[in-house]
Amino acid sequence: MEGDKILNPEDYEGRDIGNNTIAPRIFDAGMNQAIKVSSHDEPLTLVDGNDNVLGSKPKLACHVGNGLLHRAFSLHVINAQGRVLMQKRSQSKLLWPGYWSNSCCSHPHYGESMEDAVHRRAYQELGVRVDIRYLYKFQYQAAYKELGTEHEICSVFVGFTDDEPVVNPTEIADWDYLSAREVTELLGAQPEVFTPWFQMEWQELMSRHPGLFK
DSSP states (O other): OTBBBBBOOOGGOOOOOOOOOOOSSSEEETTEEEEEOTTTSSSSEOTTTTTTTTEEEEHHHHHHHTTOOOOEEEEEEEEETTTTTEEEEEOOSSSSSTTTOOOOEEEBTTTTOHHHHHHHHIIIIIIOOOOEEEEEEEEEEETTTTEEEEEEEEEEEEEEOOOOOOOOTEEEEEEEOOHHHHHHHHHOOOOGGOOOHHHHHHHHHHHHGGGGOO
């Protein structure tokens, strides 16, 4: 791995990364630009340690300081070749900007079902429609410098699609489809360039669900 690239093409049969055409799937017809699909004000769902709903707070309030425990999801998109879509987070992100992570991470809005949120966000960020499968959920807390904290009960999904991604650049700086072997090797070589939740999830996926990527 070198610079902002997740792969050295010479190490992986000459394949390129970092040169994908990044264009928004969703446009503002008047401004001809990508629509911003997240904000600090969107209402998130506060929960207790058993995932019981306690109420709602704006997204920013859920992530400052030590963070308030809230619902989130992670989606791992897999194509027909068994390759998983990895994304590099936009530099505009408050937490872990420019880090590599799984295909899509976000939150259900207060009152929104988790499944609806996964489908909504997959289209808003990646421009794809996915056939989703729920795997498991886990609780974690991770601080990013002194800027804020992820404190979440995170539901983990895989999603299958043949759609070609057309990503929203307000959320994603770069992306590529990688094999499970490539992801594992890269994570072992440079764990510091990946988000903490992805590292936890990938260990679980490789331990309990490796057949998803074959």
